[in-house]
Amino acid sequence: MxxxxxxxxxxxxxxxxxxxxxxxxxxxxCAAAGRELAQFxxxxxxxxxxTKSVMLAPRSGRPTPRMAETPSGMxxxxxxxxxxxxxxxxxxxxxxxxxGARAVVSIAGTSIDEYVALARxxxxxxxxxxxxxxxxxxxxxxxxxxxxxxxWAAARVIGAVREKAAxxxxxxxxxxxxxxxxxxxxxxxxxxxxxGLSMVNTLLGMVIDPVTMRPALAGITGGLSGPAIRPxxxxxxxxxxxxxxxxxxxxxxxxxxxxxxLEFVLAGASAxxxxxxxxxxxxxxxxxxxxxxxxxxxxxxxxxADAVGYAHx
Ligand SMILES: Cc1cc2nc3c(=O)[nH]c(=O)nc-3n(C[C@H](O)[C@H](O)[C@H](O)COP(=O)(O)O)c2cc1C
Numbered sequence: 537m538x539x540x541x542x543x544x545x546x547x548x549x550x551x552x553x554x555x556x557x558x559x560x561x562x563x564x565x566c567a568a569a570g571r572e573l574a575q576f577x578x579x580x581x582x583x584x585x586x587t588k589s590v591m592l593a594p595r596s597g598r599p600t601p602r603m604a605e606t607p608s609g610m611x612x613x614x615x616x617x618x619x620x621x622x623x624x625x626x627x628x629x630x631x632x633x634x635x636g637a638r639a640v641v642s643i644a645g646t647s648i649d650e651y652v653a654l655a656r657x658x659x660x661x662x663x664x665x666x667x668x669x670x671x672x673x674x675x676x677x678x679x680x681x682x683x684x685x686x687x688w689a690a691a692r693v694i695g696a697v698r699e700k701a702a703x704x705x706x707x708x709x710x711x712x713x714x715x716x717x718x719x720x721x722x723x724x725x726x727x728x729x730x731x732g733l734s735m736v737n738t739l740l741g742m743v744i745d746p747v748t749m750r751p752a753l754a755g756i757t758g759g760l761s762g763p764a765i766r767p768x769x770x771x772x773x774x775x776x777x778x779x780x781x782x783x784x785x786x787x788x789x790x791x792x793x794x795x796x797x798l799e800f801v802l803a804g805a806s807a808x809x810x811x812x813x814x815x816x817x818x819x820x821x822x823x824x825x826x827x828x829x830x831x832x833x834x835x836x837x838x839x840x841a842d843a844v845g846y847a848h849x
Contacts, residue, residue: 561585609764659701667707667708
């Protein structure tokens with residue numbers, strides 16, 4: 537086996553027609569629209585910047601406290617705080633485009649109509665490399681049932697977005713691991729037109745403060761992220777890649793190092809997102825990228841694409 541220098545590894549990756557120069561992205565909600573990270577590194581150095589899920593109208597998110605520490609992770613109930621799609625399109629998207637970053641725009645809604653309106657608002661906008669559809673939102677028309685937990689509801693959202701989005705822009709469905717059979721949801725959204733899958737979103741969790749003897753978060757439950765969820769996320773990527781090896785996956789959940797990222801690639805992810813790790817180490821995405829290319833070189837891979845799904849062989 538020839539050991540290559542990390543710089544000799546071809547890190548380019550293809551996500552349903554969107555070719556990124558490398559497979560390391562930010563994770564939605566952990567770096568807003570990239571501005572906070574720009575003081576630490578060049579956002580164009582990443583494969584892409586996945587923006588915080590944007591909704592139609594501006595929102596202030598949930599009441600505080602909305603973060604709690606957990607063993608090897610954190611619990612958040614930020615809610616979908618943000619400027620709304622008009623401000624996003626006017627300010628954030630041009631900022632990313634001007635820096636040469638590839639924007640993966642995450643959208644979220646509480647009804648199919650809202651998702652459709654968001655997809656329409658993004659159609660034809662320069663700088664949108666991909667749309668990631670966050671379906672871990674309560675469906676107001678179905679007693680707050682989360683879209684991502686119901687294959688039929690998830691498929692309806694994705695089908696509607698795929699129809700309205702520009703045909704050249706890949707649409708990725710972001711799945712939740714809080715389901716009995718993630719492959720069933722993955723199949724449903726792919727049949728409805730998803731070009732790829734992002735997995736996984738935070739897992740539903742809860743912390744009770746032993747001092748107050750009450751839930752630690754004002755929102756009672758929250759989303760668990762960080763290394764604590766990594767084995768669950770790797771399992772989800774593995775199962776879906778096994779069932780549908782042709783569908784590109786953007787994998788995430790507790791990635792802190794290049795070896796963590798490698799695990800996702802070997803399980804079947806064509807690219808990865810780094811989320812919670814940036815709160816402790818804002819430079820984590822670029823560090824992970826360097827470590828991943830070194831890890832691939834050490835293992836004799838001259839292209840990251842050759843390592844995708846390798847653990848299945
Ligand atoms: C504070 C915080 C906010 C998040 N906001 C969003 C969001 O707006 N949309 C979304 O799809 N995922 C959101 N996520 C989930 C992450 O994108 C990611 O799927 C999850 O945290 C697992 O990756 P990680 O362990 O690297 O953070 C958020 C996660 C955190 C910790």
